[in-house]
Amino acid sequence: MDYLIYSVEDDKNIARILEVALKREGYEFCHFLDGNSFLSAFYKRTPNMVLLDMMLPDIQGSEILKTIRKEERFDDVEIIILSANRMVMDKVDGLDLGADDYIEKPFDILELISRINAKVRRHIKNNTVTYKNIEIDFDRHSVRKDGVLIELTGKEYLILSMLFKRGEKVLTREEIYQALWGQSAVESRTVDMHIKSLRRKLSDSKGQFIKTVYGVGYRLEI
Amino acid sequence: MDYLIYSVEDDKNIARILEVALKREGYEFCHFLDGNSFLSAFYKRTPNMVLLDMMLPDIQGSEILKTIRKEERFDDVEIIILSANRMVMDKVDGLDLGADDYIEKPFDILELISRINAKVRRHIKNNTVTYKNIEIDFDRHSVRKDGVLIELTGKEYLILSMLFKRGEKVLTREEIYQALWGQSAVESRTVDMHIKSLRRKLSDSKGQFIKTVYGVGYRLEI
DNA sequence: TCGATTTTTACAAGTTCTTTACATTTATTT
């Protein structure tokens, strides 16, 4: 299914219940006992969903929420707050801070699963293409390398998506110019610039993924 | 589109879902409720892709897989295993036996479609011509000898593609000059140079593949 | 307006193409 869920939760029993239930549903799941180990993993490999306890030993859950939501590239990560604290304040605050849902402890595991499934169904609109370890999602306009979100600018995304749609076949400079500016501009080095940025962001400095076809254009190498 | 997909699946509901979704995508689709009726159809009209359930009423899915993969002429048929059985064994075995992908039930139909689309994009025969053990791919601007990629420069590629289009018939120097520079340049040794490079890159130093027709031009030797 | 993005500039680096000069092969003439 290829859907990764992290939980941050200092109660090992709850973590265990989540693990069993979510893995049975076919999700990839990892739990973390504190905020710091979670954040470190989060930056290494960004999950699709986070189940976030607000009461953690080291960092406030709301701080984690703020940290994630500060960066636009993480907009697609669903964050669900799990909290024992019944104060309405918390709920409102959490949603204000950018959480996508709020579930009160103690929760019914079946209900939790069904709410998660519902979200995933809505969330997976899988209009994606993957080459090597790089995935482009045409719906979200997002790109991941090894599961980690890569932030691209508009033009970079457009060129990369053209390349992905074309695959191994050559995409000529002329076609890129036509698509981006509706005309040819043979003298300009703009496309090269964007290709360079793409290669840098995708750690492809030698052009092993985005191949140059001398005198013609570019193509992907599988 | 001209892409034929078979499924072997004893669950009529799943078969129905597949049928609706795949036909909407423009694929030609047939489903079979058991292994024997599938195999019989398979030999009558071989499909491009097979969606194979491992748990069938009559034959084991793995047997079907082995049967198909035994024959080299079916190498191009993509086989995707659909299985409810989560045992890793199954997955590893299936891929070992020559399946191209493995999708677990219950699967998300949208995800399945997107994975099929991705495979089809990559699989659909390219715009290629083959002589002897050399294949030219007009879309990629690439050439393979015994399946190994040969890097050609622009002019080399142009001349070789002219030769491939002409086949055994002679391609005159005059024609090459006309095509490459729009004029004749009888004094120049440039074409000879490119022919030499081509022969070197194609390991054809004696000109057994690209024959010289003295006083006229060049032609391919089948 | 400010910050981010895009484009231009100017040069560097890299690749391909052409020429040159001579060698070799093939055809023609004697």
Place this chain on the structure above:
DNA sequence: AAATAAATGTAAAGAACTTGTAAAAATCGA
């Protein structure tokens, strides 16, 4: 068959062209 002429093969050099790159300038969008 030998000599000659014509066509093609070949290696090397550098000319011509294409692409890479960093930084500055212009433009765009919130």
